[in-house]
Amino acid sequence: MSSTLPSAEALRDALGGLLDGLPPTQAAQAVERLIANYRGTTPTDAPVLRDRSDVAAYAAYRMPATFEAVRSALAALRDAAPDWVPAAHTDIGGGTGAASWAVAEAWQGETPGPDGDPGPRTTVLDWAEPALALGRELAAASGAPALRAARWQRARISASLRIESTDLVTISYVLKELTESDRTAVIDEAARAASAVVVVEPGTPDGYARVIAARDRLIAAGLTVAAPCPHSAACPIVPGSDWCHFAARVSRSSLHRQVKGGSLPYEDEKFSYVAATRFPVTSATPVTPVTPVTPVTPATARIVRRPQIRKGLVLLDLCAADGTLTRETVTKRRGALYKASRDAEWGDPWPPPGEQE
Numbered sequence: 001m002s003s004t005l006p007s008a009e010a011l012r013d014a015l016g017g018l019l020d021g022l023p024p025t026q027a028a029q030a031v032e033r034l035i036a037n038y039r040g041t042t043p044t045d046a047p048v049l050r051d052r053s054d055v056a057a058y059a060a061y062r063m064p065a066t067f068e069a070v071r072s073a074l075a076a077l078r079d080a081a082p083d084w085v086p087a088a089h090t091d092i093g094g095g096t097g098a099a100s101w102a103v104a105e106a107w108q109g110e111t112p113g114p115d116g117d118p119g120p121r122t123t124v125l126d127w128a129e130p131a132l133a134l135g136r137e138l139a140a141a142s143g144a145p146a147l148r149a150a151r152w153q154r155a156r157i158s159a160s161l162r163i164e165s166t167d168l169v170t171i172s173y174v175l176k177e178l179t180e181s182d183r184t185a186v187i188d189e190a191a192r193a194a195s196a197v198v199v200v201e202p203g204t205p206d207g208y209a210r211v212i213a214a215r216d217r218l219i220a221a222g223l224t225v226a227a228p229c230p231h232s233a234a235c236p237i238v239p240g241s242d243w244c245h246f247a248a249r250v251s252r253s254s255l256h257r258q259v260k261g262g263s264l265p266y267e268d269e270k271f272s273y274v275a276a277t278r279f280p281v282t283s284a285t286p287v288t289p290v291t292p293v294t295p296v297t298p299a300t301a302r303i304v305r306r307p308q309i310r311k312g313l314v315l316l317d318l319c320a321a322d323g324t325l326t327r328e329t330v331t332k333r334r335g336a337l338y339k340a341s342r343d344a345e346w347g348d349p350w351p352p353p354g355e356q357e
Contacts, residue, residue, distance in 0.1 A: 006105045008068065008250075008251060010143065010144070011067055011142075012251075014141040014142055015138065052133075052134070055095075055130045063098045063101075066172055069173075069248050070098065070172050072248045073200050073275055074102055074275075075106070076299075076347075077275040079299070080226040080227050080297055081277065081295075081297075085107055086103075086120045086167035088121045088123075088166040088168070089123070089170065090166045091103070091122060091124045091125065091169075091172075092161070093126055093172075093173075094126055096132075097135035100124055100147065102170075103120055120146060120167070120168065121149070123153060123163075123166075125154075125155040126154065126157070127155060132152040132153075132154060157182070157186060158186070159181060159184075159186070161185070162189065163193045166193055167194065168194060168195070168198070169190040169193065169194040169198070170197075170200070171186065171198070171200070172198075172201075173201060175210045175214065176202075183210065183213070183214070184213075187218065190218075194278075196275065197218055197223065197275070198275045199214045199215075199275075200271055202270065203269075207272050208244055208245055208272040209243075214274060215235070218274065219232055219276070222278065224277060225298065227302075228244070228273065229274070229302065230299045230319060230349075236319065236325045237325070244272060245272045246272070246273070247269065247347070248268070248269045279296060301318040301320045301326075301328075301349070301351075302347070302348075303318060303347060303349075305317035305346060306345075307342075307345070309342060312332050313329055314329075314330045314338070315329055315330075316328045316330060316344065318350055337351060
C-alpha cells in the first residue's frame with residue numbers, strides 16, 4: 001500500500017470501510033449512551049467503551065471531532081516551536097487512536113520512525129481492548145507508515161500508570177473518565193516522562209476546569225506553557241465566570257451524519273487544551289538560546305472569542321502575555337493589521353506572524 005497522509009479525509013475513508021454494515025439501531029443506541037456519558041459529570045474508574053458495538057459507534061461519533069481538536073492544539077504547539085520534531089509519542093487513553101492520527105499528520109515525513117518510515121514512533125495506551133483492536137484496524141487501513149507501525153498496548157489509565165521517557169505525550173478526552181486522584185497522577189507521570197505534553201478536553205466549563213488543573217500540575221512539574229496561553233501565570237478568568245475554549249470545524253461524512261442524526265455537512269467541535277514543554281521558552285521577541293536546543297516562542301496574545309467585525313473596525317478579545325484579558329480595537333488606520341484582523345479566527349495568535357507593528 002502506498003504511503004498516505006493521515007488526514008481527516010483519510011480517517012473518514014478508513015472509518016467508512018471498517019464500519020460499513022454497522023446496524024443503524026445498534027449504533028444509535030450506543031451513541032445515545034456515549035453522549036450521556038460525554039455530557040455527564042460523574043467520573044468513572046472503568047472503561048467507557050465496553051464492546052465492539054460501543055467502539056464502532058464511538059469511532060463514528062467522536063473520532064473525526066477528536067482528530068480536529070487535537071490537530072488544532074498540535075498546530076498551536078508547532079507555531080510556538082516550529083523547529084521541534086518529536087521522534088517518540090505516547091498517547092495516554094488513546095482509544096481508537098484519533099490523537100495519534102493527528103500527531104502522524106503533524107510530523108509526517110519529518111522524523112524517521114521504525115524501519116526508516118517517516119513519522120513519530122507512537123505507542124497508544126488504553127484499558128479497553130476493543131478500542132485498541134479497532135484502532136489497529138483503522139491504522140492498518142490508513143496507508144500512513146507512522147500509524148501502521150504504532151504499538152497498541154493495554155494499560156490501566158490510573159495512578160499506577162508508568163510510561164517510558166518520550167518526546168510527546170497526548171491526553172485527549174480521557175481525564176473525565178478518571179477519578180480526581182488518578183487524573184493528578186496521570187498528569188504528573190506525563191510531565192515526568194515527556195518533553196512536551198498536550199491535554200485536550202471538551203470545551204465545556206468542567207472540561208476547561210480539568211485542563212486548568214492539568215495546566216497547574218504541568219507548571220508545578222517544571223514545564224512551561226507553549227499554547228494557547230501566551231504566559232505561564234495563573235489563568236486570568238475568574239473561576240465560575242467564564243471558561244476558555246476554542247472551536248474546530250469538522251466535516252461530516254454520510255456515516256457521521258447517520259450516527260449523529262444530523263443533516264449539516266459540518267459541525268464545530270468546542271474544546272479546551274493546554275500544550276506545555278520542558279525545552280526552553282523565550283519571549284515573543286526571538287532570542288538566541290543559551291544552549292543549542294529548540295526554543296519555544298508563545299504567541300504575543302491569543303484570540304479567545306470570535307472576532308467581532310464592525311463597520312471600519314474589528315474587536316478582538318485577547319489573552320495577553322502579561323497574564324490579563326483585554327479587548328483590542330483594530331481600525332482601518334492600522335493598515336495591514338486591520339486586514340489581518342478581518343481574517344483572524346477564534347484561537348489564532350495575535351498579531352499574526354510577520355504582522356507586528
